[in-house]
Amino acid sequence: MAGQEAERLLMAQLLGKALTNLRAGIGWHKPDEGWLKPFPEALRSFLGVDTAAPPAQQRAKLAAAIERGLNRLPEADRELIDWAWNRSEYDGTEKWSDRRVNHRTIRGYKSVERAVGASIKKLVAAMMPLPEPPLEAAPGQAPSAKNELYRVWAYRKDWSQKRLDVSIYVEPNRVIVRETRDIAARHDGVERFSVRRSYYWAGTAVQVDVAEGAELEQAFEPNTQAVLLLIRVPPTARGDRRRFVVTYETQDMAPVYSSGWLEFDAFTARLQFRNIRPKTVWLIEHFPPKMFTTENIRPVLETYAEPVTDEVDAVCYYEHTFEPSDFTDEGVAWELPDTPWRGGGRSDQANQAPPRPSRCRTDPTQGTTYRPNGSPAPIP
Numbered sequence: 001m002a003g004q005e006a007e008r009l010l011m012a013q014l015l016g017k018a019l020t021n022l023r024a025g026i027g028w029h030k031p032d033e034g035w036l037k038p039f040p041e042a043l044r045s046f047l048g049v050d051t052a053a054p055p056a057q058q059r060a061k062l063a064a065a066i067e068r069g070l071n072r073l074p075e076a077d078r079e080l081i082d083w084a085w086n087r088s089e090y091d092g093t094e095k096w097s098d099r100r101v102n103h104r105t106i107r108g109y110k111s112v113e114r115a116v117g118a119s120i121k122k123l124v125a126a127m128m129p130l131p132e133p134p135l136e137a138a139p140g141q142a143p144s145a146k147n148e149l150y151r152v153w154a155y156r157k158d159w160s161q162k163r164l165d166v167s168i169y170v171e172p173n174r175v176i177v178r179e180t181r182d183i184a185a186r187h188d189g190v191e192r193f194s195v196r197r198s199y200y201w202a203g204t205a206v207q208v209d210v211a212e213g214a215e216l217e218q219a220f221e222p223n224t225q226a227v228l229l230l231i232r233v234p235p236t237a238r239g240d241r242r243r244f245v246v247t248y249e250t251q252d253m254a255p256v257y258s259s260g261w262l263e264f265d266a267f268t269a270r271l272q273f274r275n276i277r278p279k280t281v282w283l284i285e286h287f288p289p290k291m292f293t294t295e296n297i298r299p300v301l302e303t304y305a306e307p308v309t310d311e312v313d314a315v316c317y318y319e320h321t322f323e324p325s326d327f328t329d330e331g332v333a334w335e336l337p338d339t340p341w342r343g344g345g346r347s348d349q350a351n352q353a354p355p356r357p358s359r360c361r362t363d364p365t366q367g368t369t370y371r372p373n374g375s376p377a378p379i380p
Helices: 002-021 032-036 041-046 055-070 075-084 109-127 143-158 297-304
Strands: 159-170 175-185 190-198 205-212 215-223 226-236 241-251 256-258 266-273 280-287 317-322 329-335 368-370 376-378
Touching (some): 143 215, 190 241, 205 226, 280 317
Antiparallel strands (some): 159 175, 190 226
């Protein structure tokens, strides 16, 4: 963890320098390669940019991150930074040294430098990704075991994570999760990737299978509520992509699927109920990491998540495409009739308003396929 904190500190310093340098020359309107020059490759990668992408695409990704950061600042800071970068109204000046002596209200270039520097510091804080949730090892694990977990988890930094598509099949006695990942190599010859999945409830029975496009090299159980997978793919050249599928068949799983700490450019979740009708479905969007614990899932959902039960269609299906930002937690959750929760919640109280019913209808044959001899077999 000390290494991760040191990396964050270094990246914050690099980001501050890069944002300050955007004011140089004509500012925001420089050509793509000149605009990107202050942002080292390591910083771009840290901010989730695919460094193998064309310069225009990298710039667009960084510009979107900057825009999100600016939107979190007070209006005075936003206006000052826009002015320093020549972003809002290009005034034709080609040197920062000329612009800094012509601010409308701040007198003296040294005062301008100090004011812009203070606003840039606020922007750095607004743009920095939230700290990655730690890999929580079981009590009593030796330091060497924890180091091994972090070694495996670090393989993901060799890849740019393009897309995550998740299909969740909820049945009365089990939940099947199918994750399809699309990743691009950041370096030549990389062949390992790591996946972490948390279940929140201890005692969840899980069977994991790498179904397509890769093989499972090793599986770790850092604690009773999570699994860490070391995935192997064929050696991959920088910029090339791999697609693979991981399935989890679970029993006694907490009725929630969340990304935990989303690093993908795109994420779609598909929720299908089989032979059961949900009582409530929630949408989890832009949550900070680590909001959920074993005992608080229901209260957090009731307080912060958006109920979308009425969007579940007539065949008990719900789909949502997320717009990830700044490594947030995204996902879906559900409640089935007569299913106990671990931990309380307001809807356990007698005066809680009844949930809006879903429109879906159940069918005895839903979720099955048929062999040629006519005997039904569950869809895996």
